[in-house]
Amino acid sequence: MKDKELTYNDIYVLAEMAKEKRRELDIGLSPMGDNILKFIREKGIKLIYMAIENNGDDDLFFSAVYVCLNEDGTKYKFIGLNTNDYYDNQIFALAHELYHYYEETNIHLCRISNDDNSLRELKANRFSAEFLLPTEKLEKEIKNVNKGKINLGSWKHATLLRLIARLHCEYRLPYKAIVRRLLEIEAIAEPQYIDLYKENTRSIDSDYYIIGESINPEIFKVLNSKTKKIGVDGNDLENIVANYEEDIISMKELIDSLDMFDKKFKEFGIEEYVDISDLEDMSDMFEDEAYES
Structure with a gap:
């Protein structure tokens, strides 16, 4: 009862x-x-x-x-x-x-x-x-x-x-x-x-x-199947990409965000170019990783 x-x-x-x-x-x-x-x-x-x-x-x-x-x-x-x-x-x-x-x-x-x-x-x-x-x-x-x-x-x-x-x-x-x-x-x-x-x-x-x-x-x-999907809703991924295209976030931030959900920026048809600030960001990231190792 x-x-x-x-x-x-x-x-x-x-x-x-x-x-x-x-x-x-x-x-x-x-x-x-x-x-x-x-x-x-x-x-x-x-x-x-x-x-x-x-x-x-x-x-x-x-x-x-x-x-x-x-x-x-x-x-x-x-x-x-x-x-x-x-x-x-x-x-x-x-x-x-x-x-x-x-x-x-x-x-x-x-x-x-x-x-x-x-x-x-x-x-x-x-x-x-x-x-x-x-x-x-x-x-x-x-x-x-x-x-x-x-x-x-x-x-x-x-x-x-x-x-x-x-x-x-x-x-x-x-x-x-x-x-x-x-x-x-x-x-x-x-x-x-x-x-x-x-x-x-x-x-x-x-x-x-x-x-x-x-x-x-x-x-x-x-x-009756287990989908085992990982990531976020498709619309939210689009918002992340849109933020990059509108210069709200950097390429490094875009790559980091997509990487959390096992996604690559190439999957979204983004042009492959990197500006100086992006290179500096990624250079700092690699230096930090090298220092930690």
Whole structure:
């Protein structure tokens, strides 16, 4: 039994909040999916990709972190995302961190197995689920395939797996999050929930994986892959290059910045010329390195 649970009012407030934020992208009840990256960009949040290995303890597995720094009255907002995780979990973690952005926290660390007894985390997870797949849309999806009824109590296990796999591919919500959503809206009963939750969905030999691949093989494989991307969002790299081209930063600063993300200036079509000040900067750098060695 959970120590804390969301109240009906909490659920209502979070659903309305998710609707309001979705309106900013003008997508109505359409799938959010990868649009969440555009949404984060438009909020002025810098997205940093990291591939951090699991230390073997799932409870300590880093998923994402939201950080807000206030410097001279200016707020700098970042989300660090662990890309050594399945892509559908990455999307859910981003939506989770958006909740902490809206509650104006300064720093928040998200793990895959969040403390279900934490009211704050329950709210963030519920917001994430509503943001990616609104209750209104989920209920409509079910009624469309269930003769207008919301209750799926008579459905066979395999039939439920097919429904979940389709929702998984269309809305990019992780399998277990969809199963929780079905229980939350009372579409399935507790015994069905337990059976569904036990599925080893990441195994390529599992019934669910075979069903998912048959529905949408390309999308399903992406959602079940670890991207292991490293660096920053493409738009932020463009800003760094633009700062160089506008003489806001030197070539040395450009090279140093791009090198942090394993990028070279040649990849951006920059003309290869170096002015005297750049040569002096790089000469000082090499002298410092030689001195330290």
